[in-house]
Amino acid sequence: MNITFIGAGNVGAALACRLAEAGHHVVLAEARDGSPTVAAALARSSRLRRAPVEEAVRAAEIVFLATPFAANEPVVAPLADALAGKVLVDCTNPVGPGLAHGLKSERSGSQVLQSLAPKARVVKAFTIYGFENLEDASYPAYAVLPAMLFCGDDGAAKALVGQLITDTGFEPVDVGGLVQALHLEHMTLLWVRMVRAGGHSPGLVWAALRR
């Protein structure tokens, strides 16, 4: 698939490298002139390409957004037309002071993102763990894969993202419509509080067991 990343930091670079290694055509959008993270990611993998942001978005089937939440509006609003019809994977999390929900739990960051690009097909994914697990999702001692919970309103978009989740080594677990994004964002805060503040291993992931 043709995939464009806006944001190539901890999360964007990890996923871009993994998806390029899996055989996808991955472009890093130059959202800011001289972005140090784009340069660093390009140095990590010779399979990655770079392009000006609007050109990169228009050429993509799937666009990953992996910017700080505060940057979403200035980055995405000017791209609303270019994003029409595209699958927009929201990797961002609104995190407020004290590791509280950055939008006071009144609305999810993904719903705000959808309002910035109303014709994009927003799917929230790759948010519930730290970037360490996006770099390396292998848990060879276990017979199950780590679960990646994701949500969105467009079934075809979710099918594409589910394949990318599989390609990065996770079990895709569709938790429903975009209305579920708020709950994924709280799940992220739980993980962050446990791991970044509470001393649990950054390798902590969830698995979906069924009977």
Ligand SMILES: NC(=O)c1ccc[n+]([C@@H]2O[C@H](COP(=O)([O-])OP(=O)(O)OC[C@H]3O[C@@H](n4cnc5c(N)ncnc54)[C@H](OP(=O)(O)O)[C@@H]3O)[C@@H](O)[C@H]2O)c1
């Ligand atoms: N860190 C984690 O473990 C983790 C895990 C899951 C989800 N998330 C979420 O993923 C998102 C990215 O986190 P991260 O840790 O990858 O952040 P990061 O390492 O700081 O990278 C942020 C990226 O966004 C770009 N950026 C920042 N402000 C921008 C702006 N105004 N316009 C255009 N590009 C801008 C940066 O480009 P430059 O090179 O120009 O600075 C960089 O490529 C956040 O929303 C975070 O909550 C983080």
